[in-house]
Amino acid sequence: MDPNAIVREERTGLGSIRIADEVVKVIAGLATIEIKGVAGMSGGLAGGIAEMLGRKNLAKGIKVEVGEKEAAVDLFVIMEYGIRIPDVAAQIQESVKNAVERMTGLIVVEVNVNVQGVAFASESREEEHRVR
Template sequence: MDASEVIREEQTGLGAIRIADDVVKVIAGLAAIEIKGVAGMSGGLAGGIAELLGKKNLSKGIKVEVGEKETAIDIHVIMDYGIRIPDVAANIQSSVKDAVERMTGLAVVEVNVNVQGVAFASDPKEEEHRLR
């Protein structure tokens, strides 16, 4: 593990504790995806279309900047149609901050939520027609 991957290293009486960037990304992704109104993480814009990532790729929709004791997190999400985006974004910020601070001991100074798209619920009749 090289120094660019380690976000926090703490020396204890028994040795060192190291937390990698990807650990913080996964914690943040899990906290965000649990919020009602979040359809999924976004891998960014490809050809003007937001790519919806599954639960296996939670860390890909997240960027972290880390100091010795603090971190800033950028989250890219796709939200469900019909929800109030500012409310859901505030819930994401709160959930991610709490989870990362509780699990890593890092102080979260900011959580930036980037809404990359809106997911529409598919019509069951339309799905059935496409399968024929």
């Protein structure tokens, strides 16, 4: 394991417990995509269009900064069309904070939600109904 990737190490009477930053990213990603209104994580902008990541690439849409006891999380998401973005973003912040703190013991001081795009899932359904 890369020593630079270790975000938290705790010594116990039986040895040490290490949590890698990749683990924190996956926890944050799973907590994010559970929120209604989130279409997926964004891998960045490719040609001016947000690239949506699948479930296997959740950690790529997340950046974490972790100290010995605290963590900050930056999320890059794509929202579903029609939702109220500030409300969903607030739910994401709360969900990620709770999940990371509960599972790692770190104190989450920031959860920054960066909306990279909007997914229009209903467009294909409308076209199918017109054809029939």
